[in-house]
Amino acid sequence: MPSGQHPILEMRSITKEFPGVKALSDVSLTVNTAEVHAICGENGAGKSTLMKVLSGVYPYGTYDGQIIFRGEPVQFRDIRASEAAGIAIIHQELALIPELSITENIFLGNEMTGRFGRIDWVHAKFRASELLARVGLTTDPDELIKNIGVGKQQLVEIAKALNKDVKLLILDEPTAALNENDSQHLLDLIRGLKGKGIASIMISHKLNEIEQVADAITIIRDGKTVETLDISRGEINEDRIIRGMVGRSLESRFPDRTPKIGDVFFEVKDWTVQHPQVPERLVAKGSNLYVRRGEIVGIAGLMGAGRTELAMSLFGRSYGNYLSGTIVKDGEEIELRDVSDAIDAGLAYVSEDRKVLGLNLLDDIKASIVSAKLKKISRGLVVDDRKEFAVAEEYRKSLRIKAPSVDMGVGKLSGGNQQKVVLAKWMFTDPDLLILDEPTRGIDVGAKYEIYTIIQALAAQGKGVILISSELPELLGIADRIYTVFEGQITDDLPVTDANPETLMRSMTSARKRVQN
Amino acid sequence: MSTNTSSTSSTTSAPEKDGSRRKLFGGANLRQFGILGSLVVIILLFQLLTFLKTGRGLTLDPNNLINVINQYSYILILAIGMVMVIIAGHIDLSVGSVAAFTGIVVAKSMADWNLPWPLAIVLGLVVGALIGAWQGFWVAYIGVPAFIVTLAGMLIFRGGNQFIGQSTSVPVPEGFTFIGAGYIPDFGPFPFSAGTMILGILGAGWIVYHEWNARRVQKKMGSEMAPLWTSVVKAAFLAIVILTAAWLFANGRAGTSFPISGIILVILVILYSFITRNTIGGRHIYAVGGNRLAATLSGVKDRRVDFFVMMNMSILAAVAGMIYVARATASGPQDGNGWELDAIAAVFIGGAAVSGGIGTVIGSIVGGLVMAFLNNGLQLMGASADIVQIIKGLVLLIAVGVDVWSKSQGRPSIIGLWGGKRKGRFESAQAQEAPTVVPDTDNATSQPADLTRN
The missing domain is CATH 3.40.50.300 (P-loop containing nucleotide triphosphate hydrolases)
Known part of the structure; x- marks a missing residue:
């Protein structure tokens, strides 16, 4: 396995500030050609921000630092620019349209057109089958996205990226919603792509998977690069990664x-x-x-x-x-x-999808916490605001929900803190x-x-x-x-x-x- | 509820640019007055324009103000119901027809069956409730989208009005007109309406007390507090507005004062603000509109909520219809044409979200008043109906457009900032808590785009 010779991507001293907060400070990342590079860090560490800088979601000029892709400095204005250069990002939440077919999704925004802008579906379908074969899918390309499982949808996303002649694939939590078999298939595929010269950056919380596929790992903590571990030097194992991520070893x-x-x-x-x-x-x-x-x-x-x-x-x-x-x-x-x-x-049921089934993201923390048993803080039909605040404040402290105040919108919290709010909501129902x-x-x-x-x-x-x-x-x-x-x-x-x-x-x-x- | 809008995920590209600017102004500049400020601006603008044109400011003339309330109270009453429907994620297109239908039934009951007018009002409310139950049944228990149910209702009850009235006008007796054309009776030795002034003073006093009490509670609970000067300015501003308005209303033509329809409106605003903000039922409406699945899994009976908001809307439409008939002294076949659109416009100018979950009663009232004074001012300036419509359309588009744009730039919602607790909380969290929370933690990427849009 090649290591360290040909960097396909270098991000040098990236600093990204939001009003009042430094999301990234002086972060560097080097990804070699034909390498699976994992990025690890706790929620809020800055992984996604870094990827957004890379893919042009945050355009050139809104951050400090330099990005060098395939030997040349690049300045992406938007996602399209980064895609054109050969960087594709596959988000945790898939960007496929359920009512359209696989083929239609693969070519969405990038249609194969003939004369007068007519879409050439015959060729598109043929090409789609080729791409599906490359990602190991045998599904009919006419099948609607909503009829195939999440695992296959993930593969369609990758096929879509391959169609754009991707050189660097960014996968954000690719296996979060997949079962063991599908995850394994996906990981195999990522490794396979490496053999064909496509590098991948993988953000994942699943350390066993990282251990399995990554050639190198960059660990980010509090918006700073902590270290880069190299598998060829035998540095990668779960405890080592966890120690880097949390800054201490979890006994x-x-x-x-x-x-x-x-x-x-x-x-x-x-x-x-x-x-x-x-x-x-x-x-x-x-x-x-x-x-x-x-x-x-x-x-x-x-x-x-x-x-x-x-x-x-x-x-x-x-x-x-x-x-x-x-x-x-x-x-x-x-x-x-x-x-x-x-x-x-x-009975209390904490659902598996806190954003869709667990929380009203428009609500603030306190309203969310009391929402499953309003009776408990109400006199008759009238909700007592003070009790609501007091109850919520209690849970904020006891569950250590990281938020300056219970007046804050739950949509702004990180996943872990949202989950604590959901737990608080159900603990409140006794x-x-x-x-x-x-x-x-x-x-x-x-x-x-x-x-x-x-x-x-x-x-x-x-x-x-x-x-x-x-x-x-x-x-x-x-x-x-x-x-x-x-x-x-x-x-x-x-x-x-x-x-x-x-x-x-x-x-x-x-x-x-x-x-x- | 739209949760799948991935294409707009890149809207957060520019907040950092104006970060320094925001710090400079401390997040508190004139925009905070938002839509309420625009209302004041519109009123003052037309006051000035009419002054330049005729040598006398006509907009703030007591008789004109009384006129505006008389003319728009029923639209504002509709807006109260409409905002609740829209918060729950529905829409009601039938309100104008329901108002007209109720109006004709009430008028007929008095004309043909000699029903005493108080009983006729009760009958009107019952008719509204029955229609509401009918529409609520289709929306909540059959699951037909409210858009369709009320589009059908719009046809059915318009036809019903014309069927019952045989497409003619039916006059109503003297006593009944009190609710649409009556005023607070004069008393005492004053040259102005004492009743109106007493109401004004009570209102202003209540505002000041409310603000003071809110701060007291916040302090006690250690909650997040706005700077003292904003509370003082807000309370003083509102109190002065109310007292000035009361003074103006009190000095209208002899025999006129604050209209009875206005009093009905104020009572309904207070009642429904309380219901939406402080009761379990109100919380449930926001919960269903904000995330129906999460609400159901928290024990909210979403169908019941749907049924209630639809039924309530029709009852308020009945109230509006009766006030209109009382003011016009007759019920006619074209009553209530286009009211649904005025009410919906008021709600959206007032800061509600198309996707549901966001909106306030008071915001919708202010939104409705913006439309009312715009309409009135243009008429005073002698603009014809066609021009008035064009301008109203543009104002709706621009008001909501500016707000959406402002939010997509990462600034706080203009509409959201000034008042409604519901909106204010969420938006202010966005504006002020930025330093403590990285704007895009790993999971924030999947936030529904409508969060940032409205």
Whole structure:
């Protein structure tokens, strides 16, 4: 593997200021030709700002420093200019149009036109198939984007970039929404592109992936370059990266805890739910589960296995059509017809997508925190502003939400702090059972640790916690017991002491073993 | 709710350029007065223009002010309901027709069945509620977009009006006209209307008390506070405006004073401001409009909210229709034509967002007054109806355009700054907290673009 000879990109002493804050100060980055270069750093460290400087989102003149691309100094005025030079950025949130076909998306804004500006769909489609083949997709190019999974959409994005003759691909959290298989495929592809002379910059929180594909890693902390690690010198391993990112070594990624587990207080029996659009499809098939007081119960499953569907259908039937099954809480059978029933019964559901399902981004912190139980701070129908402020202030302090005031809009917070606001919102409802769906997705290592601490504190108060996660180490790290889900069925129930990634993965991918209870 | 607008993600390119300028002005310059300032400017401008033209400022003439209130109170009442509909993410095109329909039913009930007028008003409110329930049912429980439901309603109730009235006017009795053409009765030995002045003094006193109380609470809670001078200026400015207005209204022609329709309007503004800002139901409207999915998963019954805002809108349309009929002393087939557009324009000039979740009652009223005084001033200047329409259209476009542009430049919203708590909070966070938060943390990239647009 070539190392250090041919830099394709050099960013020298980039400094970028926003009113009152230095987002980047004197950051340098060198990416070699045919290299996968990872950028690591906590949320807010300045990774995305750096990429925006590079791709021209922040045009030349709004930052200090120099960018040298393929041997020449460049001054991008906008994204188009950087694309023309061969830099493509693929965002965390995909920029594809769901109602258009793969071909149409690939050529969007870059149409192959014939005479009189007529689009040449025949050639476009042919070219699209070629590009799809290069990224390892066999899907029909006429298929609509909305009909293919996130993993494939990610690949279409890359195909789109390849079409523009990209030399440097920037991937912002490319695997955040992908399951293990799709992630692996994508990582293989990135490595493959390297062999064809396309360098990649990858921003990721998933350190195991970085370790797997990166040739070099630049670590950014508080808007400054901390160091660049080189794999050929054997410098890359997870602990090393974490140490660089947080400026200290995390003794453990999971806080210590001695579980105090009580009796079973929440039980679901024979829970069966239909898919809302496709009645033949059952998203939960006779599922049985129970939670004890003070227990953290993990749910493991691949994407599409029905974890979220199960959780949401329990939470006041907010997903799918309920067919059969009972919920028993504290020895009594309860019926939760809608979300407010569920909240009143002491359930809380922290959704996997905090921006779409968890928060009203137009609201401020205090309004968000009280939004799921306004009754608690109201006299009759009138909301008491002072109580609202006091309550929110309390959570801001106890959960260490980084914001100068609870009057601040939640849309302005970083992912970790938004997640804390969502947790505060549900803690405020005084739940007995919290269902946490991917609570640490897209959050940096430091904030994850804090979220784990909060989860453990909730369990220590005698609340039950159901933790849904795609990250097996996370489940193994903080759950007391783990259910595995496969195609809507609960396939296993393991105490964490008996579980390891292999056993879990086996039950997550087949229905051989059924739980009897 | 639009969350997928990736193409505009690059709008934040220039905030750093004027950063120094903003520091210089401390973030507080004349723009803070925003749309309220524009209202004052428009009034003063026409006062000056009419003075230059006729030698007497006509805009602030007491009789003219009374006239403006009489002419626009029903549009402003519609704007109150409309802003709630728009905050919830809907629209109501039927309000003019609903007003006309209610008007004809009320007029007929008095003319043909000799219903006493107080009962006729009750009947009008019931008709409004029934129509609202009908439209709310289609929007909330069937899921037809409000645009379609109310477009249908616009046709249905316009036709209904003409069917019942057989396309003719139906006169209403004397007593009923009080709500549209009545005034606060005169009393006492004064040469001006004492009742109007008392209301004015109460209003001004309340403003000062409210501002003082807000600061007291903020201080106690250790909340973020605006500088003292802005509170003083704001309270003094508003108090002076109210007292001046009261004085002017009190000195109209003998027998006139602040109109009854204006009093109905003020009561409704206070009531609905309270509902939208301080009650659980009000919070739910903003929640549904801001993020429906998140609201439902927080236990908000979104259908109920949809139903309520649509029903409430029709009730207010009924009120507006009755006031109009009372003022015109008859209900006719063309009543309420185009009102929906005036009301919607008022709401957007007043700072609401097309995508929902943002807007205030008071902002919409000020927006409505901007349109009212513009219209009135142009008429005083002798402009013909065609010119008035063109100018009103341009003002709507420019007012919202400037605000959108200003925000896309990373400056605080002009419209948002001056008042409404709902908007003020969010925008001021943007303006003042910049130093503590990196504008683009890793996750901010996915912010819906409508956040930055409105």
